[in-house]
Amino acid sequence: TGLTNGERFxxxxxxxxxxxxxxxxxxxxxxATGASPAGGVAGLQVPLVNLHAEHRLYVxxxxxxxxxxxxxxxxxxxxxxxxxxxxxxxxxxPRGSLGLWVEDAExxxxxxxxxxxxxxxxxxxxxxxxxxxDKLKETRSFTWRLDAFAGGWVEAMTPYRDWYARxxxxxxxxxxxxxxxxxIQVVIDHADHxxxxxxxxxxxxxxxxxxxxDWNARAPAFDHDLPDWTPRAGYMDQVKxxxxxxxxxxxxxxxxxxxxxxxxxxxxxxxxxxxxxKMQMGRYAASSDSFQTAKDGQLLYxxxxxxxxxxxxxxxxxxWREETGTxxxxxxxxxxxxxxxxxxxxxxxxxxxxxxxxxxxxxxxxTVPMASEYAPADVAFAVRWPLRYQQVWGxxxxxxxxxxxxxxxxAYLFGPLQRPWIPVIRxxxxxxxxxxxxxxxxxxxxxxxxxxxxxxQATGGMTxxxxxxxxxxxxxxLEPCFxxxxxxxxxxxxxxxxxxxxYRYFAEANVQQMVGPDGRxxxxxxxxxxxxxxxxxxxxxxxxxxxxxxxxxxxAHYALMPGPAEAPRVQVHELPENAKIIRCESTAxxxxxxxxxxxxxxPRSGQVRLSAxxxxxxxxxxDRPVGAPGTATTYDVELPATFALFVGRPxxxxxxxxxxxxxxxxxxxxxxxxxxxxxxxxxxxxxxxxIPGVKQPPTALFLNGGSECELALDYATTVPEQAALEVYxxxxxxxxxxxxxxxxxxxxxxxxxxxxxxxxxxxxxxxxLWHIPLGRFAGQPLAVTIASDAKxxxxxxxxxxxxxxxxADPEQKERFVRVTEAGEVPEGGAGR
Numbered sequence: 122t123g124l125t126n127g128e129r130f131x132x133x134x135x136x137x138x139x140x141x142x143x144x145x146x147x148x149x150x151x152x153a154t155g156a157s158p159a160g161g162v163a164g165l166q167v168p169l170v171n172l173h174a175e176h177r178l179y180v181x182x183x184x185x186x187x188x189x190x191x192x193x194x195x196x197x198x199x200x201x202x203x204x205x206x207x208x209x210x211x212x213x214x215p216r217g218s219l220g221l222w223v224e225d226a227e228x229x230x231x232x233x234x235x236x237x238x239x240x241x242x243x244x245x246x247x248x249x250x251x252x253x254x255d256k257l258k259e260t261r262s263f264t265w266r267l268d269a270f271a272g273g274w275v276e277a278m279t280p281y282r283d284w285y286a287r288x289x290x291x292x293x294x295x296x297x298x299x300x301x302x303x304x305i306q307v308v309i310d311h312a313d314h315x316x317x318x319x320x321x322x323x324x325x326x327x328x329x330x331x332x333x334x335d336w337n338a339r340a341p342a343f344d345h346d347l348p349d350w351t352p353r354a355g356y357m358d359q360v361k362x363x364x365x366x367x368x369x370x371x372x373x374x375x376x377x378x379x380x381x382x383x384x385x386x387x388x389x390x391x392x393x394x395x396x397x398x399k400m401q402m403g404r405y406a407a408s409s410d411s412f413q414t415a416k417d418g419q420l421l422y423x424x425x426x427x428x429x430x431x432x433x434x435x436x437x438x439x440x441w442r443e444e445t446g447t448x449x450x451x452x453x454x455x456x457x458x459x460x461x462x463x464x465x466x467x468x469x470x471x472x473x474x475x476x477x478x479x480x481x482x483x484x485x486x487x488t489v490p491m492a493s494e495y496a497p498a499d500v501a502f503a504v505r506w507p508l509r510y511q512q513v514w515g516x517x518x519x520x521x522x523x524x525x526x527x528x529x530x531x532a533y534l535f536g537p538l539q540r541p542w543i544p545v546i547r548x549x550x551x552x553x554x555x556x557x558x559x560x561x562x563x564x565x566x567x568x569x570x571x572x573x574x575x576x577x578q579a580t581g582g583m584t585x586x587x588x589x590x591x592x593x594x595x596x597x598x599l600e601p602c603f604x605x606x607x608x609x610x611x612x613x614x615x616x617x618x619x620x621x622x623x624y625r626y627f628a629e630a631n632v633q634q635m636v637g638p639d640g641r642x643x644x645x646x647x648x649x650x651x652x653x654x655x656x657x658x659x660x661x662x663x664x665x666x667x668x669x670x671x672x673x674x675x676x677a678h679y680a681l682m683p684g685p686a687e688a689p690r691v692q693v694h695e696l697p698e699n700a701k702i703i704r705c706e707s708t709a710x711x712x713x714x715x716x717x718x719x720x721x722x723x724p725r726s727g728q729v730r731l732s733a734x735x736x737x738x739x740x741x742x743x744d745r746p747v748g749a750p751g752t753a754t755t756y757d758v759e760l761p762a763t764f765a766l767f768v769g770r771p772x773x774x775x776x777x778x779x780x781x782x783x784x785x786x787x788x789x790x791x792x793x794x795x796x797x798x799x800x801x802x803x804x805x806x807x808x809x810x811x812i813p814g815v816k817q818p819p820t821a822l823f824l825n826g827g828s829e830c831e832l833a834l835d836y837a838t839t840v841p842e843q844a845a846l847e848v849y850x851x852x853x854x855x856x857x858x859x860x861x862x863x864x865x866x867x868x869x870x871x872x873x874x875x876x877x878x879x880x881x882x883x884x885x886x887x888x889x890l891w892h893i894p895l896g897r898f899a900g901q902p903l904a905v906t907i908a909s910d911a912k913x914x915x916x917x918x919x920x921x922x923x924x925x926x927x928x929a930d931p932e933q934k935e936r937f938v939r940v941t942e943a944g945e946v947p948e949g950g951a952g953r
Contacts, residue, residue, distance in 0.1 A: 133158050138167055148280070149267040153248075156259040163254045165262055166234070168245035169221050172212060176242050178235055179211035179274040184509045184541045184564040185530025186523065187213075187274070192237055199233040200402065202456035202495035203509070206531050208233070209281040210244045211274035218270045220277035221246065224284045225263045228472040228499050230460040232402075251470055252400045252462040273607045275533060282534050289502035295483045297538055301329070301369065302449070302490040302505055305567070306595040308371075310334040310544045312572035314359055319366040322572050325588070326595040328367030332506075333572075334451060334492075335359070336546070338372035344420055347378050349385040350437050352445050360446045371449035371492065374441065376434060376478065377423045378454055381415035394429035398422055400462030409462075425458055425474035426466040435481050442489055449490045451508070455479070456495035472499040479503035492542055501535035506542040506567075511560045512553040520556045521648075525628050529565035529614050533603050540601070541566040545587070549828040550913035551793035554583035555646060555678040558590060559633055562626045563613040565601030568594040575789070575826065578800025581660035582791045582829070585799065586680035590644060593635075599624060645681040647673065651701065651719065658686035661796040663705050663714065664693040672702040675719065677793045690734065691766060694753055697727020700760060704795030704869065706788070710771060710837040711904045713869035714764040715795065725760045733766050739902055741765040741868050746901060765868040767837070767902045774838035779819075779924040780905060781836050789830040792910060798830050810849060810923060812888050813942045819849065821921040824909045825861065831908040836925055838905070840898040845930035847892050848907060849923040849940075852877035855884040857917035865891055865925075866906040867898075873937060875948070877920065878912065887939040889948060894933035 124131045134157040141150050155165045172178075174190045183203050199205035208231055209222035223231070223246055230249035236242065248262035270276040286293060297303075307326050312318060312333060322331055337343045340351040360370045379386055379395060386392075397411045398421075408414075410421055425431055438450060458475025469477060479500045482491065493500060496507030511523060532539055541564045543557045557569065568591025570576070570584075579585040593599070597618040604615065613628040622638035632653065634645040645657055652671040659665070659681050664672040672693060673679065689705060690712040696702075697716075704715035712733070718725060732753050733740075740747050742756060742764055756764075774780060787802030802824075809818035824832050850863045860878030864871055873891050877884075895903065909920045938945040 131157070136165065146280075147268065151265040151267065153262045154260065158258060160256050160258050161254055162250060162257045162260050164230075164247055164249035165260055166245040166247040167262075167265060168234070168243050169212070169219070169267065170241070170243040172242035172244070173214065174241055175215050177213045177274070178242055178244055179213060179278070179528060179530055180233065180235070181206035181209065181530045181534055183511065183514070183523070183527070184507070184560070185528045185532070186526045187528055188235055188237065188242075188526070190237070194237050194239040197235040199235070201459055202497040203514070205233050206495065206497040206501070207281065207534050208246050208498070209278055209534065210246070211277035211530075212242075212244065213274045213277065218273055218277040220266070220268050220270060220280060222266050222278070222281040223263050224266065224281065226288055228476060229263055230471050249460070251464060252402070252405070252460055272605045274528070274530070275603045276605045278530070278534060279605070285498065285502075285534060292480060292483055292502040295487055296490070296503055296505065299488055299490045303538065304329050304598070305332045305369065305506075306330040306598065307568040307570070307591045308332050308334055308506065308542050308544070309570065309572045310336065311546055313574055315574075316362070318572050318574065318577070319362070319368070321577055323366055323368075325592050326568075330595040330598075332369045332371050332449060333363055334371045334373070334544070336373050338445070338447070344378075345380060345418070346383040346385065347375055347380045347420070348391070348434075348437060349383065350374075350441050357445050364446070369448040370446070371451055372441075372445070372447045373453060374438060374450045375453045376455045377425060377457065379421050379423060381412065381419045381421055382417040389433070394427055394433070396424040396427040396430065396463055396466065398424050398461035402460070422454060422457065424461045424463050425478040426463050426469055427474075428467050428477075431474070431478045431481050434478065435485050438482060438489065439486050442486065447489075449492065449505075451492040452482075453494045455493035455500050455504070456497050456507075458499055472497075475499040496531065496535065496539065498535075501531070501539065504535075504539060506540055507531065509541045509543045509560060509564060509566070511543060512548045512556050517552065520552070524556065524559040524563070524633065525630055527560050527563035527613065527628075529563065529601050529603075532565035532601050536565075536601070543569060545569050545571050549911070549915065551583050551678045551791060551829050553913070554587060554829070555648070558583070558587055559628065559646060562633065562635065563628055565614050565616075568592070575800055575802065579789070580799030581680070581796055582794065582798045583678065583680050584829070585660070586644060586646070586682065589682060593643060597622075597624075643683060647679045647681065648677070649675050651675055655681060657681035657683055660686045660799075661689055661705060662686075663689040663691050664696065664702060666694065672696050672700060674701045674703060674794070679794060691764070692732040693729070694732065695728060695730035695755070697724070697729065697758065697760065699723040699725070700727065700729075702795065704763075704790070706790050706795065706797045708788070708835045708837075710768055710835075711902075712766045713904065714766070715869055716758065716760055716762045718760045727758060727760075728755050729758050729762070730755045731764070736768045737766050738770055739767045741767070741901070744868055744870065744898070763869040765904050767904070771837040771839050771902050773841055774844070774927040776841060776844055776927045776929040779926040780838055781924050783924070785834050785836070785924075787824060787832045787834050789827055790833050790908070791830050793829065802826070802832055808921070810851060810888065810921060812849065813940055819923045821849070821851070821923050823919075824907070824922050825911065825918040825920055826915050827909065827911045828915055829913055831864065831910045833906050833908040834922070836905040838903055838927070840895045840901055840903050841927065842899050843929055843931050843933070844895045844899070844927045845892055845933070846895055846905065846925050847890065847928050848925040849888055849890055850907075851888045851921050852884065852886055853919040853921060854917050855886055859912055859914050859916075860884070861918040861920050862910040862912060863920055863922070864908045864910060865893075866904070866908065867893070868904050869906075887941060890936065890938050890940050890945070892928075892930075892936040894930055894935055895927075896933045
């Protein structure tokens with residue numbers, strides 16, 4: 122009695138804590154009751170406090186992560202998937218560990234709190250009453266269990282894992298019965314779906330290891346007309362072709378959602394048995410949606426406490442399998458079951474609705490293994506592949522923190538045969554792709570990549586790394602394994618191959634690496650570093666001396682791989698102290714090398730020592746000819762600095778004619794690193810570009826789809842007298858996506874760029890003319906590049922370019938204008 126929160130007292134409220142030692146296990150068992158005559162009793166907790174700052178707190182959150190003293194002082198609340206997947210905390214200390222957990226077969230509502238004061242940690246698993254709380258005057262908790270262990274977090278969490286395996290032994294046996302799923306090592310959720318792509322995937326991975334996932338196999342648009350399970354036109358043929366190639370097919374389904382008053386909603390009278398979510402813990406006092414207040418088409422999440430809904434959904438999934446031949450289902454929103462204020466329904470409450478839904482799916486549709494949106498304890502027993510969507514949760518700082526702090530907690534608690542799956546959609550930047558593979562490695566995951574013709578051509582960057590990493594997992598059949606002893610702090614996950622060989626994945630702040638059974642790294646990922654000693658190679662990197670990479674950009678993300686790399690066209694031997702390489706890429710006619718300052722406030726001048734192969738006839742530094750290099754030639758530079766090295770001498774261009782021969786192909790330049798990704802882009806569309814005031818529309822080229830890359834078209838010429846360069850560019854997208862950036866480079870330096878994304882909801886669809894005088898280049902070789910930057914989102918981009926043309930220009934006056942029916946208008950906007 123005499124309770125207080127530090128600000129006010131509650132003299133009539135009581136809290137009783139009972140503790141005993143379990144004679145059989147030695148575990149400390151704790152229970153509690155609480156009462157308040159005023160009502161409003163939500164629940165209670167008995168926290169574990171005064172944990173040393175050297176402890177690490179491991180939890181099943183987003184698949185598994187730990188908190189340690191490197192964090193800022195904070196109180197962290199964890200509730201519901203993906204934030205809180207199991208009521209267990211592993212507290213790993215310098216010499217031993219503690220386990221705090223709850224063995225609750227009834228799945229009462231609960232929440233978790235972790236606190237770091239700057240001096241010590243505390244942890245609590247909070248027991249909650251069923252909502253609503255307003256009239257409740259007492260509560261009695263489940264039993265908390267506490268024990269000490271000599272090992273690390275794995276040993277501390279083993280009692281909960283063993284209890285869960287006993288509790289759900291029949292369900293886990295059903296999950297394991299579909300043995301083809303044991304071999305799946307690669308999930309592909311973005312693909313071309315051509316026979317050639319299928320052949321490439323089969324050759325690289327082995328068809329029995331691959332699961333193709335379709336995000337919208339239904340006829341209705343995504344998240345529309347649920348629960349309509351009419352297959353999309355062509356989907357069943359796609360499944361048939363996948364089977365012919367030896368693959369398995371998985372489709373998106375939705376466990377709990379409906380669109381109010383959709384045709385199937387009305388046909389099946391779902392309002393008679395669907396149970397809406399009356400309350401939400403996160404907005405307890407707010408009104409929730411219901412069938413009485415919903416608007417037509419509104420997406421509603423239902424509560425699976427309705428037994429008739431559970432039967433209905435399972436019936437639909439059986440029919441889906443029989444009609445389409447789909448091998449596996451991704452059950453979206455499956456992990457969102459919980460207490461929604463519906464009380465006790467037919468003897469079940471809270472998350473028990475989710476438990477029963479997935480028991481029923483296992484028992485009545487047993488040949489269809491399942492992925493899910495997350496996989497908390499109430500559905501984990503049924504789930505093979507829980508989705509971890511790390512690239513869309515949190516911000517950049519959080520995702521980078523995850524790379525170092527994730528551990529395979531949930532894969533241990535709910536395995537074997539549960540492997541996290543991180544999709545590749547919405548992961549088009551180098552950072553996002555780095556997050557995908559780093560979190561997958563740390564969580565005991567699988568391989569993943571996009572199976573498109575363009576991405577399968579990649580020879581460098583995270584795109585190539587994802588494909589090569591997936592091949593390693595598929596060929597070696599890697600599976601996470603767990604050792605009870607204490608591990609090095611940076612060891613994130615251990616894998617075992619089909620022959621018993623051990624692979625260890627280490628996650629440190631600047632370097633992450635998978636080390637094979639022979640102790641040598643198989644791949645590495647680097648960030649936040651300026652140099653690295655490594656036995657691996659970075660494709661296309663020009664600054665590598667005796668196994669030391671240097672000139673790295675600390676803000677970039679690099680993927681290193683084994684084997685000899687193709688020698689770059691230029692070799693860098695020495696850089697200024699404050700320099701980083703931000704671009705190095707080549708065509709047959711020229712090589713571009715660009716440098717910038719690491720620290721904008723640091724020194725800008727210094728020396729660069731380069732070697733170039735035979736055949737380089739001219740070197741241009743910041744548009745100034747500086748002669749041809751010999752062996753290891755030294756140049757004085759002022760940052761930023763861009764070298765253009767020409768092979769041979771381009772022909773003299775003719776005014777009035779476009780550059781190139783019309784057969785040009787694009788290249789993929791990774792924006793984050795400035796390196797070529799590999800592969801070629803064939804222009805898929807050419808069309809006349811109507812230009813006001815121009816009688817004969819010039820041919821425009823469709824240049825889009827680079828994801829993390831610029832798509833670049835390159836030209837080289839020797840500049841005639843009194844010439845200018847002209848190019849037209851137009852954006853034809855006016856509704857979807859984020860638009861794209863158009864860039865024009867001369868000798869590797871940006872002379873003009875414009876973001877064609879919408880501003881305040883308004884799209885720019887005018888024709889733009891860029892006219893750049895070239896008099897200062899007369900008689901010199903000139904490298905010209907036009908490039909489209911998708912801003913890491915290809916969706917609906919539509920930039921059209923004309924080939925750059927030389928025109929006579931005695932006045933040598935630049936123009937950057939919109940060409941409209943009313944005449945030329947200054948371009949304005951974000952041009953440079």
